[in-house]
Amino acid sequence: MLVIPLVSLVALWGFATTITTSESLNLLTISTLYESIGVPGDKLARSLQREHLLSAEYLATGSTESKSLLDDQRRLTDDDRQEFRRSSGTSQAQDAMSPPMKARYNDAVAAADELDDLRQDVNGRRIDLVTLGQRYAWLPTAMIALINSMTLSNNVELYQQSRSLTSIGLAEDHMTREFALAAGLLLVHSRWEEPERRAFTQLAAKREFLFEQGMTELEPDLRAPFEKLIVSDVYRQFQRMEARIVSGTIGPDLTHAAWRQVSLDVDKAYRAAIDAGGVALASRGEPVAIATFVRAGVAGILGLAAVVLSLFVSLRIAGALSRELGGLRSAAQQLAEVRLPRVVERLRRGEKVDVAVEAPELEPPGTTAEVRDVAHAFSAVQHTAVDAAVDQARLRESVGQALRNLARRSQGLLQRQLKLLDAMQRQTEDSTALEDLFRLDHLTTRMRRHAEGLIVLSGGTPGRTxxxxxxxxxxxxxxxxxxxxxxxxxxxxxxxxxxxxxxxxxxxxxxxxxxxxxxxxxxxxxxxxxxxxxxxxxxxxxxxxxxxxxxxxxxxxxxxxxxxxxxxxxxxxxxxxxxxxxxxxxxxxxxxxxxxxxxxxxxxxxxxxxxxxxxxxxxxxxxx
Known part of the structure; x- marks a missing residue:
């Protein structure tokens, strides 16, 4: 019978080795996913952000010039979309994706396909700026979900840094949506309606939250570019403009040209910091994978040696001992899986239990002294367990009964007090006294609830229906x-x-x-x-x-x-x-x-x- 645990040990060793090696391979595929999905997907998202800005300006003016700029950008976006499909559709990229990742990938492709319908609405000027921002957010949001699902490593440090950069990247997407919404309105000096101001305020708040959330766990070398960004003059100018729009104090000096220039400068610095962080993070995957391979090799060799030695020694002594342990195991399983659960269930139902009948001593299945000692130990354990369970059940029942009796006495007295207070309230005409009676009535009602709560805790029912x-x-x-x-x-x-x-x-x-x-x-x-x-x-x-x-x-x-x-x-x-x-x-x-x-x-x-x-x-x- 000892062959079974030995076979299990071999299987466990093989499984652990496979898992460790698989983790190493997963780490190495990070660079593949980054090159085939992350880079072209990020490029597509950036082109889409540019197209969003130009679409907002076209909706605001409807001019031929803005339409021409928009058409040029659309061609660039289409090229990036085609490149994303080609790069991510290769067999190497598809094989590297897990089933959950493929589901997120399909969502991103579907969002990219929706772009054509959105463009038709923009061409016909059948969409407002707020809805425009929401629909242009579909693809970046799907890309963020796809990037999040690309975490193939159990390395906590890499995971945390990746999620932090992703959060900052999502903050950048919200910032570009702010750029587009404000640019469309400032271009024609349009009056800000409540839905537009509310949408801008929500984007600003979400951007700040995501940025701060990402900065919290980012390591110093990856945080440095963003710290430099937030103290720069152009970023502070952007924050001042943003705050004025949120507060409604725009003023004549906050023009479309000023907003566009600040937007371009901030976005350029922001994207440079994100690109540097992404490259640095991707480069960390390979050293970690190599170290994991080394650990996997050492663990595999040592584990195999231990398995072989254990197999050799165990097979030498397995004959008689396996039969005795098999009998003892059957008796112990009968105790653990049948008798003890049955006793506990009967005690919960309040039935009387005879410890001597329900916990008889196990018969030693063989002549080996160690096995007989184990059998006697099991007998002592089961007798103590059943005896303790009986005592605990009796104690719980007695305590519960005492609590129920006390609580019901209090409940009865409080119910009589409530009736008395009700009668006093109907008889008095003094407003001050009536107010005091109301407070006393309310206090008594709460006391009655606490008494009924004690009844419920002790296993009873309040009684009132x-x-x-x-x-x-x-x-x-x-x-x-x-x-x-x-x-x-x-x-x-x-x-x-x-x-x-x-x-x-x-x-x-x-x-x-x-x-x-x-x-x-x-x-x-x-x-x-x-x-x-x-x-x-x-x-x-x-x-x-x-x-x-x-x-x-x-x-x-x-x-x-x-x-x-x-x-x-x-x-x-x-x-x-x-x-x-x-x-x-x-x-x-x-x-x-x-x-x-x-x-x-x-x-x-x-x-x-x-x-x-x-x-x-x-x-x-x-x-x-």
Whole structure:
């Protein structure tokens, strides 16, 4: 039986050697992809940027001169497009591309083919400057996606530098789109409309963001040309002009000629820095590949020697020992795959388990002392594991029962207190006293929610139910009423859809916990927005705050806990509200997911399935 792990060892050695060598070959193909796709693709994108600028000026003036300049540039762009197709279509380039890369390549070719339709719209002057910029961005965007997919190396340094240069290159594309949009408007001294100013502002903001993002991880030798660029006089002049356009203070001195000159100077310096960085980055791939080849050769030879030696020694002692270990393995597999999972499942269901019956000692399968010792060790392990599982199950059940009893007592007292406060509110006429009673009522409602949250955490149900369906909007208003900072919450109008009465209490609790988190982790002067709409699979509710947000790792971790809520752990008291949300969502098949908000905060999306919604016939009956 030892032949199997030995064969696996040989296979693993061969696989590791193949992977290491494959990585080296991938590094060497970087230069091939750069020459056959990167260089002609970048040249095509630059020609397209020039054509975009001339197209904007032609749309602005419609003059014969601007049309002639545009036609000349189109011929140059067509030559570059044909060269890109020829160079990237060779068998060497196609073989070097992975399947995901080929998909991105097809997207880039399709975007290049769309250029003819765009030119027809420009010739007929049937397109505005904003839409012109969006459509001319298709090919550069597809090229950026293609370049990003060309990362064939696991070398973190090369990957980071490549992505940083790509980000800066994308910033340069946004800058050329700024050039074209402003040039078209300044050429005819046209008044800037709101869509045009908004588009320019968005391009400027995105350009600055991409540039700063790329500079963050760029190494000093690759960052130097860009640092020199941003402190140059022409770049600062461009920034001043850009800021004036964004603020709306253009003035008569900001002419088309001045803008065009600054655009040409900045673009020239920008492209020179990008070209230098790309050449330097591509040259780093070959030394890394050679070093990887050396490591692969040494690892392969040493690994092969170790495999041969292990095979020789193991085959000498494999006879009797393999049979005994086979019997022990079967017994251990029976324990690990059948008996122990069955015991744990029974304990989770609350059934009584006899440790002696469920964890009998393993019978030693042979006479070898070591094998018998291992069998006895397995027996001790399984007995301890089952015994510990039983004790833990009993402890969890007793603790949960105690928590449920205490929480239900508190829930009952708080419910009586709410009824008493309601009666006092109806009887008093003093506005000051009434306001105090309202605050006390609100505080008591929140205390009741916390008590019910403890019941949910300990495995129980709150007990409160509704007989008839309740509209989703009313359910959300009920949740807002249980939040401390409720004045900041705004529930927007939404379709008239109701949920079944049996789920109303749990949904109010679920929404209240999410809204409470949104108000707690956002500035006190900001709004927490609640929106809802019907979707194909039910009804979706979005709860959005404008706080500082969370990291991607935290969002992923919380979403995993919401999708599969863990057992209640008394030692883990962080974000108990989200644990309650996860349990309530699982109970009714509701899906809850957190996502970053465009405003910088966090958006909680709650999908209420159709099974929880009240049927239309029931709604009509309830309305009647």
């Amino acid at each position: 509704h007989r008839n369906p309740v509209p989703v909007a009313d359910t959300l208003q009920g949740a807002v009423a249980e939040v401390e900072d409720y004045p900041r919450v705004r529930v927007y109008p939404m379709p008239e859809v109701s949920v079944k009465g049996s789920t109303v209490t749990d949904l109010i609790h679920l929404f209240a916990e999410l809204i409470e988190n949104a108000t707690a982790y956002s500035p006190p002067h900001t709004e927490v927005s609640v929106r809802g709409e019907a979707v194909a699979k039910g009804f979706a509710v979005e709860i959005e705050d404008r706080g500082l947000g969370m990291s991607a790792a935290d969002v992923d971790a919380i979403n995993r806990r919401l999708a599969s809520p863990p057992e209640f752990n008394l030692a883990d008291t962080e974000r108990l509200g989200l644990v309650v949300v996860g349990r309530l969502a699982t109970r009714h098949g509701v899906r809850v997911e957190l996502r970053p908000s465009p405003f910088g905060g966090t958006t909680a999306i709650v999908l209420i399935p159709a099974a929880v919604l009240a049927p239309e016939a029931v709604l009509e009956g309830a309305g009647a």
